[in-house]
Amino acid sequence: MNKFRILFLILLLTAGVLVSTPAKAAERFPAPEFETQYQIPSPEHPQPRRDFFEYLDIGVLLIGLSLAAFFALKKRSRLGLYLLTLSSILYFGFFRKGCICPIGSIQNVTLSFSGDYLIPLGVILFFALPLVFALFFGRVFCASICPLGALQEVVIFKPLKLPQPLKHVLSLIPYLYLGLAVLFTVTGSGFIICRFDPFVGFFRLTATSGMLLLGLAFLLIGIFIARPYCRFFCPYGVLLGVFSYFSKKHLTITPRECTQCKLCENACPIDAINPPSPKLYKTTKQEQIKKLGIFIACIPLILITLGFGFSQLSDVFSRQDRTVSLAERIHQEETNTIQSSTLDSDAFRQEQTRVTELYSQAARTRRQFKTGLWLLGIFIGLVISIKIIVLMQRPQREDYEPDRFHCLSCGRCMEYCPTQSDESMKNA
């Protein structure tokens, strides 16, 4: 026994030396030769979820989207959509447990444009199928397939109408989120959409406390402000909105002609119904065109201001990147501004990469952030400009119509519409 203790001490003394070099333990102790019938066991390796399930997921998604389109456009059944919502929580939520969802797939798709990243077939289809359906039938994916939306759908108890200006400002966040997600993916700084996914923790029945709090906050707010994540954060919603705006067909509020009873406008929890346009405008068309001209002339100024403004934030954002923060830490340690070292800086020294290499990599990431944020600023400027131009337009709407961009096709308006379809008239 004592012999071992001495050996142990010697080994502890040499430990310091060993720690600093990556220990590739080359059989310090020989393999034993057993005299008994002992069989050396081999470790078990439990297998991952079968490929079969990936195909099953795609199949269920396709069937779900078709059913949602059927309930929203053909059958006009709010109940059908609601039941589909509940089954989506069960299948895509609790059974499939979230990953990879179409929202997060934006990042994988971004990566697939660069170099050697192989994007799995399932991810391609999870990204593209909801968009295809949006292009033909509107946002039926949001209506009852998206598990994140579904979870918020069932807590809408007392939806309040938000003031219009606030709504317009808040609806800029998804564009910002989308842009930042793409930027973080391109710079290799991580998948922020997944990092701040509020609901995946519920589906997995386990989460970090931050995730749980975020999810609870969204659900609590969701009681009063219907579907807050979908409307004011979801970056995939931006894409779906654009595709849905140009869709061939879309859910209609009324099956026949509108009686302008306003019931649908009150029923819509997300304020996505456009009222009929006023018959008379205060200004003449000439004045309106002049205003539009002046505004369009101002757009370059808006773009440059926002681009410059955003690029000033590049230090804050680039510090979120691990290479950049590690390079900063190493720099502080090398120049003795900080005496201690962190796990990360220790690990970096173990790797024996040259410091200059790290620095140049960090500088490259910083530059990427600078350019990226310039582009993001210009993008946001464009979005704001287009929004203002759209607001300046004078639509010729005679009836209450769903706002194709923002309507989530939940079907409440159909339920509230007092006008009956031809079919039900016949049946009656």
Place this chain on the structure above:
Amino acid sequence: MKNKTNKLTRREFIKDLLHKLLLLLLGSFVFTRLFKSAQAGYVWQIDPKKCVKCGRCATACVINPSAVKCVHEFETCGYCNLCFGYFQPGAAHLTADAENQLCPTGALQRRFVEEPFFEYTVNEALCIGCGKCVQGCNLFGNGSLFLQVRHDLCKNCNECSIARVCPGNAFVRIPARKAYLKNE
């Protein structure tokens, strides 16, 4: 501004054009990606050669306890009596008493095989993936213990939250067909 021939307003015409454009964009995206796609899904794995045994696997995983467990490659094990993965440095006695054990949860279990050999097995239900035993085994032993992601537990997050904080950048995504990176 009505186009009398096909009764389309200008707005409708532009909308229709953009509808087709978006369809074309989406179609070409799917079509080009199909040639670049990986057939089966990808799963997260730890490259044991890069792992620095920092202990973050135990705390950073989205599930608790972590999906990372210690795995024992018996073939490289020396079956030592004084196992540096099993015993606390300076353990008073080489017995299975809790104060002598390195593992905080008693997940590494030892069984006498024959003089002087002992077999060590990991009870994965107890293991939290802290890597204390792995560090001991790699520093002073054969390095037969290593940390690995277990696929029956791993949720296969799109962004692995351990990979995000792994100081050795040891987390890699590999095809599900070849699901396990082994310790050599």
